Amino acid sequence: MISEKTITDFIYREADLLDTMQWQAWLDLFHPEGRYWMPLEWQQQDPVLQPSLMYEDLLLMKVRIERLAGERTFSQKPKSRCHHLLQAPQILVCDPAAGTFKARTSFLYTETRGDTLERFSGWASHDLVPVGDELKIRLKRIDLVNFDAPFGNIQLFM
Amino acid sequence: MAKYGKNPRAIGGLVRDAEVHRDVYVDPEVFDLEMEHLFPNSWIYVGHASQLSKAGDFITANIGRQPVVASRHTDGSIHLFYNRCPHKGVKIASEPCGNTGKFFRCPYHAWSFKTDGSLLAIPLKKGYEGTGFTDTQANDGLSRIKNVVVYRDFIFARLSESGVGFEDYFGESLSTIDNMVDRSPEGKLAVEATPIRYMHTCNWKMLVENQTDTCHPMVAHESSAGTAIKVWQREQGNSTETPMAVQLYGPFMSPYEFYEQSGIRIWPNGHGHTGVANSIHSNYSDVEGYLGQMVAAYGEKRAHEILGEVRHNTVYFPNIMVKGAVQILRNFIPIAVDRTLVESWVYRLVGAPDKLYERALMYNRFINAPTSIVGHDDLEMYERAQEGLKSNGNQWVNLRRLYESNEAPDVTAVINGTSERQMRNQFHAWAKFITMDMDQPVEAAE
Numbered sequence: 076m077i078s079e080k081t082i083t084d085f086i087y088r089e090a091d092l093l094d095t096m097q098w099q100a101w102l103d104l105f106h107p108e109g110r111y112w113m114p115l116e117w118q119q120q121d122p123v124l125q126p127s128l129m130y131e132d133l134l135l136m137k138v139r140i141e142r143l144a145g146e147r148t149f150s151q152k153p154k155s156r157c158h159h160l161l162q163a164p165q166i167l168v169c170d171p172a173a174g175t176f177k178a179r180t181s182f183l184y185t186e187t188r189g190d191t192l193e194r195f196s197g198w199a200s201h202d203l204v205p206v207g208d209e210l211k212i213r214l215k216r217i218d219l220v221n222f223d224a225p226f227g228n229i230q231l232f233m
Numbered sequence: 234m235a236k237y238g239k240n241p242r243a244i245g246g247l248v249r250d251a252e253v254h255r256d257v258y259v260d261p262e263v264f265d266l267e268m269e270h271l272f273p274n275s276w277i278y279v280g281h282a283s284q285l286s287k288a289g290d291f292i293t294a295n296i297g298r299q300p301v302v303a304s305r306h307t308d309g310s311i312h313l314f315y316n317r318c319p320h321k322g323v324k325i326a327s328e329p330c331g332n333t334g335k336f337f338r339c340p341y342h343a344w345s346f347k348t349d350g351s352l353l354a355i356p357l358k359k360g361y362e363g364t365g366f367t368d369t370q371a372n373d374g375l376s377r378i379k380n381v382v383v384y385r386d387f388i389f390a391r392l393s394e395s396g397v398g399f400e401d402y403f404g405e406s407l408s409t410i411d412n413m414v415d416r417s418p419e420g421k422l423a424v425e426a427t428p429i430r431y432m433h434t435c436n437w438k439m440l441v442e443n444q445t446d447t448c449h450p451m452v453a454h455e456s457s458a459g460t461a462i463k464v465w466q467r468e469q470g471n472s473t474e475t476p477m478a479v480q481l482y483g484p485f486m487s488p489y490e491f492y493e494q495s496g497i498r499i500w501p502n503g504h505g506h507t508g509v510a511n512s513i514h515s516n517y518s519d520v521e522g523y524l525g526q527m528v529a530a531y532g533e534k535r536a537h538e539i540l541g542e543v544r545h546n547t548v549y550f551p552n553i554m555v556k557g558a559v560q561i562l563r564n565f566i567p568i569a570v571d572r573t574l575v576e577s578w579v580y581r582l583v584g585a586p587d588k589l590y591e592r593a594l595m596y597n598r599f600i601n602a603p604t605s606i607v608g609h610d611d612l613e614m615y616e617r618a619q620e621g622l623k624s625n626g627n628q629w630v631n632l633r634r635l636y637e638s639n640e641a642p643d644v645t646a647v648i649n650g651t652s653e654r655q656m657r658n659q660f661h662a663w664a665k666f667i668t669m670d671m672d673q674p675v676e677a678a679e
Contacts, residue, residue, distance in 0.1 A: 113604060116427060123591050126426040126579065128604045130595075134468060135478060138461045142606055148456035150613035225430035225574050226603035228612055 077205060079166045082178050085210050086201055090159035090182075093232055098140040101232075105133055106204055106211035111232065113217040128222070128229075139232075155188040155230045164201075176203040176210060184233045195233065196220050237262050241668035248664045250640070251633040251657060255622040258436040258630075264570035271551060271667040272297030273392035276402050278553045278564060279303055281580070282386035283423040284330055285311060289348055291337075292330045295566065296392055301378060302326045303388060304333070306348045313378040313390050314350045318342075319371035329427075337375070350375035385414045386422060393670060397502070405645060406504035409547035413557035413580070415539045418530040422560065422580035426594065431575040431603045435615035437552060437567040438659075440575065443611060444546040444554045444563075445507050445655040447492035448634070450485045453614055457606035458485035477518075481596050484513035485607065495545070495650040501643035503550025503662025505655035509647050512545035514558035520588040530584075548655065550662050560593045563601060571619050577601035632656045 085104075092101040105111075112122050113129040122130040131139070142148050143155075162181040169176055177200070184195045202214035217233045237243050237260070244266070247254040256263050273296070280292040285305035293302050293316055300316035302325065316324045318339040325337045325346070336353050338345045345353040352374035355361065366372055380391040382399040387410055389399065414422055433440065443449070450458070461482035465475075475483075496509030508514070527536035543558045552565045560582060566574040579593045600607045622630075635652035642661045648654050 115429065124587055124594070126429060126594050127598055128429070128602050129598065134464060134476070135461075137468070138457075138464045138482075139606055141464060142456050142460040145456045145460060147459075148610075149453070149617075150456070150609040223427060223430070225432040227432050227434065228609050229604045230606075230609055 077169070077171050077176065077210065079169050081210065082166055082169060082176050082201070082203065083164050085203065086164045086178060086180055086199075087161065089201075089212070089215075090161055094158055096156075098143070102133065102136060102140065104212050105136070106206065106213050107133065109133060109212045110214050111136055111217075112214060113219070113222075113233070115222055117222070129217075136232075143230075150228060150230065153189050155186055157187070157231045157233075158185040159183075159233075160185075161199075171205075174205050176205075177201065178203075182233070186229065186231055188228075188230070191227075193227065193229075195229075197222075197233075199233070235262060236260075237266055239671060241671045244668055244671075245664050248660045249629075250638075251636040251653075252629040252631055253660050255628050255630060257660075257663070258438060258619065259570060259622050261570045264436075264567070266667060267567065268297040270670055271663065272567075273299075274396050274666045274669045275551050276382070276389045276391050276397075276399055277551075278549070278562070279313065279381075279388040279390050281422065281424045281578070282311060282383055282388060283580075287332060289332045289334050290330070291326055291333055291348075293326050293328065296390060297567070299392060300324060301390070302337075302375075304337075304348045304350075307335070308349075310349070311381070311383055311388065312349050313381045313388070314375035315378065317376070318344055319352075319374065319376065320344050325375070346374050350377050385410055396669065402502055403504065403549070404500055404502070406500045406502075406506075406547065406549060409506060409544055409555050409557050412539060412542045412544065413555060413560060415531070416527075416557065416560070417582040417584055418526040419584040420530075421583040423583050424578060425581050426579050428564075428576040428578045429597055429602045431577070431601065431608060431612075433573040433575055433612055433615060434571055435573060435612070435619040436570060437565045437573040438663075439615045439618055440563075440565045440573060441548055441550075441552060441554070441659065442656050443615075444548050445497060445505060446653075447495070447497075447507060447651050448489065449611075449614070450492075450513075451488060453610045454485045454607055457610050458482045460606075462486055475518075477592060477595060478599065480517050481592075481599055482607075484516070487513060489651060492650045496647050497650050497652055497655050498645070498647045499655050499658045500645050502665075503659045504548060505658055506544045506547035507650060507655075508543060508545030509650070512543045512558065514543045514545060514556075517558075517592070520586050520592075523586050523589065526585065548659065550659055551666070556596075559596045560589075561597055561601070575601070632660070 111131045115126045115128050119125050143151055160183040164178040164180040167177040180199045182199055186193050197219040200216040203210040204213045247257050277296045279294045284292050288305050288307045291302055291304040302316040303313045318325050323339055323341045325339050336345045336347055344355050347353050378390050382389050465479045495511055497507050498509050499505040547555045554563045560580040562578045564576045568574050577597050579597050581590045632653045635649050
C-alpha cells in the first residue's frame with residue numbers, strides 16, 4: 076500500500092540517484108510517458124505554447140544523459156557534479172484508490188564544475204503514478220525562484 | 234595607459250584583411266570604445282511593437298551602456314527616451330516591461346512625464362518660479378532619442394544624432410525581417426513569451442561570429458546533435474514519424490558539403506546570412522493547414538516564394554541575429570569585455586497554426602537556453618577562446634578561410650557557405666562604425 080512515507084522515500088531516493096550520478100537508475104524511475112519540465116514563467120500552466128527552460132520526454136532525457144559521457148562532450152571536461160538539499164516533501168495528494176500521488180518539495184541545488192559553483196533554489200513538484208507495486212514519475216516539475224534570471228550553463232538535472 | 238581612445242589609426246590596426254587582433258575581444262579599453270562609439274553609431278534593436286500594444290505600455294533596454302525606455306503614447310505613437318529622470322537621474326522605469334498608465338512618475342520626487350516624454354508636473358512647482366528652470370533641459374522632460382525607426386514592428390534606434398540613415402544602414406538585409414513577418418498569414422508577428430536569457434562569460438562578438446560559422450556544428454555539436462541522432466536511431470523502434478525534436482537537432486550534423494553549397498550572402502555594413510540555397514531549416518515537416526492559409530492570404534506563387542526562403546542565420550550588425558524560418562531573434566547584449574547577456578525572443582506568427590509556435594518555442598529551448606545541450610557546446614568554445622586569447626604566443630585571430638585578395642568591402646555577394654567572409658565583413662563594419670565619430674586621426678602612439 077502506497078503511503079505518504081512511500082512518496083517521501085521515493086523523492087529522497089530520486090535526489091540521491093542524481094547526486095550519485097546513477098543516471099540509468101534515475102531514468103528507470105520515470106513512467107514511459109514521463110516528462111521533466113522546468114518552466115520559464117511564474118505559475119506557468121502550459122509547457123507547449125508557453126516558453127520553458129526544459130520540457131523533455133524520456134528520449135530527450137536519454138540524449139542528455141548519454142551526452143554527459145561522450146568522448147567529444149567538451150563542456151563535460153571536467154565533469155559536473157551536483158548536490159540536492161531537500162526540505163521534507165509536502166504531500167499534496169495521496170490517493171491510492173484513484174492512483175494519484177502528488178508532492179511538492181522545497182530545495183537548494185548546487186551544480187559545480189571545475190572551479191565554479193552555482194546555487195539554485197526552488198520547488199520540485201512530483202506527479203507520481205503506480206505501476207505494479209512501484210511509483211513512477213509522470214511529471215517532475217522544477218520551479219526555480221529566479222526562473223527569469225540569466226543563467227550560465229545548467230548541465231545536469233535538478 | 235590608453236592605447237586606443239581617440240586613436241582611430243590604432244583601432245584600424247586591429248583589423249587586417251583576414252585577421253583581427255585579440256584586443257578586440259579581450260581589451261577593456263576597446264570594449265569601452267565600442268560602448269562609446271560603435272553602439273551609438275549603429276542601429277540597435279530595442280524591442281517589438283507588439284510589446285507596446287496599449288497606450289502606456291513600456292519596455293526598457295540598453296543601447297551600449299545607455300539605459301532607454303520605449304513607450305506607447307495615447308495617440309498610438311512610439312517614443313524612445315533615455316531612462317533617467319531629468320531631475321536627479323533616477324531611472325523612471327525599472328522593469329523589463331509594464332504599463333505606466335497615463336504618465337511616468339519618478340519614484341524619488343514624483344516628477345511626472347507624459348508617455349511622449351514631455352514634462353507633466355512637478356510637486357511644489359512654485360519653488361521653480363523665477364529660477365530660470367524653463368530654460369533648462371529638465372523642463373523638456375525625458376531626453377528623447379530622435380533617430381527611431383519602427384520597421385514592420387521591429388523598433389531600432391541610433392543614439393548618435395548624425396550618422397548613416399536606417400535604410401542605408403540595413404539596405405537589402407531587411408529582406409530577412411520581411412520574410413519572417415510575411416510568414417504570418419496576416420503579415421503580423423506578436424511577442425507573447427518572455428525571452429530565454431543566457432549569460433555568457435565571453436566577448437559579445439564571439440557569439441555574433443558564430444552565427445555564420447558553418448564549420449563548427451559537425452565538430453562542436455557532435456556531443457549534442459550527434460548524440461540525439463544516435464539515440465533516435467537506436468530507440469525509434471517501429472515508429473515511422475520523426476519527432477519534431479529529432480528534426481530540429483538532426484540537421485546540425487550536416488556535413489561540410491551541405492554548408493558549402495548552402496551559401497552565405499553578405500551585405501554592406503556588416504550584415505549577412507547563411508543558408509542561401511537551403512539551410513538546416515529546409516526539411517521540417519509541413520504543418521497541417523498552414524500552406525492553405527498562406528495561399529489564401531498571398532496567392533499560390535507568393536506563398537511558395539515566402540516559404541521557400543529558409544535562411545539560416547541573418548546577422549544584423551552589430552549584435553542581433555534573426556532566424557526567419559523559426560521566428561527567433563537573438564540579442565547579444567554586451568555587459569563587459571568578457572560578459573554577454575543573450576536574450577532569445579520567439580515571435581508568434583499571428584493567424585498561423587499553434588504547431589508553428591510550438592516548434593519555435595521548442596527550437597528556442599533546445600538551442601538557445603542555459604539548459605540547452607547545444608548551447609553548452611557553443612559556450613564551452615567561447616569560454617575557452619576568451620581564456621586562450623590571453624596567450625601572447627600569437628595575438629591574431631585567423632579569418633582567412635576562402636579569402637580572396639581582391640575582396641571589396643561593403644558589397645552584396647553570394648559566396649561559398651563555409652567562407653569566413655561574413656566575419657571579415659563584420660570586422661570591416663566594426664572598424665568603420667567604431668571610428669566614425671572620432672576626431673581626425675591623431676598621431677599613433679609610438
